[in-house]
Amino acid sequence: MRNQAKPYNTYSSSHTFNPMSIFSNFLIVGLIFLSVFALTLRDAQASRPRVSCEFSWKENQELNVKAGNKFRNATVRTSEYNRLIAMGSVPARVSADRGQHCQLNHPENTLIDTQIEKADFRLHHSGRIPNCSDLNAVVVCRGAN
Numbered sequence: 001m002r003n004q005a006k007p008y009n010t011y012s013s014s015h016t017f018n019p020m021s022i023f024s025n026f027l028i029v030g031l032i033f034l035s036v037f038a039l040t041l042r043d044a045q046a047s048r049p050r051v052s053c054e055f056s057w058k059e060n061q062e063l064n065v066k067a068g069n070k071f072r073n074a075t076v077r078t079s080e081y082n083r084l085i086a087m088g089s090v091p092a093r094v095s096a097d098r099g100q101h102c103q104l105n106h107p108e109n110t111l112i113d114t115q116i117e118k119a120d121f122r123l124h125h126s127g128r129i130p131n132c133s134d135l136n137a138v139v140v141c142r143g144a145n
Contacts, residue, residue, distance in 0.1 A: 004058045049081040050074065052144035053112045055137050056090055058120065064127040067125040068120065070104065073144055074111040084109060084141040092137040102132035106139050 052073050059067035076084065093105040100119070106112035118129055 007047055047102075048075045049078055050144040051076055051081055051112070051141045052082055053084070053106060053139055055114065055139045055142040057135045057137040059123065059136065060136075061123065063124045063130055065134050066121050066123040068116075070114055070116055070139075072112050072114045074109070076109065076111060080109065081143070085143060087141065089140040091137050092139040094132050094135045096132035102135065104135075104137055104139070107142075112139070112141070120128045 014111055016128060050073060054069055054071050054073060055066065056069040057065065087108065090107055095103045095105065101115050102118060102119055104114050104116060118132070121135065122130060
């Protein structure tokens with residue numbers, strides 16, 4: 001009678017219902033899902049092409065504007081990349097924020113927009129402060145590595 005088998009449906013007190021174990025299992029599964037999702041997003045973002053866009057403007061003695069340029073890098077969709085590269089050099093939209101800065105806007109893509117200080121394109125510091133509308137800026141985008 002020593003090796004008597006236990007009945008199949010024997011309830012053991014060591015296996016009681018613990019709601020915290022269900023919660024912790026749910027939490028672990030959720031964390032695994034989020035980490036896989038984050039890795040997938042990172043890989044998708046890494047495969048997107050990058051563009052480097054250069055805003056440039058010429059010197060204008062009459063308006064006290066110094067020649068200059070400003071670069072902006074952006075990650076875009078492949079179709080957007082092809083379109084931006086094919087556009088070549090286009091006039092940039094320049095707007096003022098009524099302060100010390102000017103906003104340089106790409107006419108087709110807001111990811112490429114950038115900001116410059118008015119003092120950065122002032123030719124003679126003794127002369128007048130140029131207006132943002134005095135910049136005749138153009139923007140050209142190229143593929144970035």
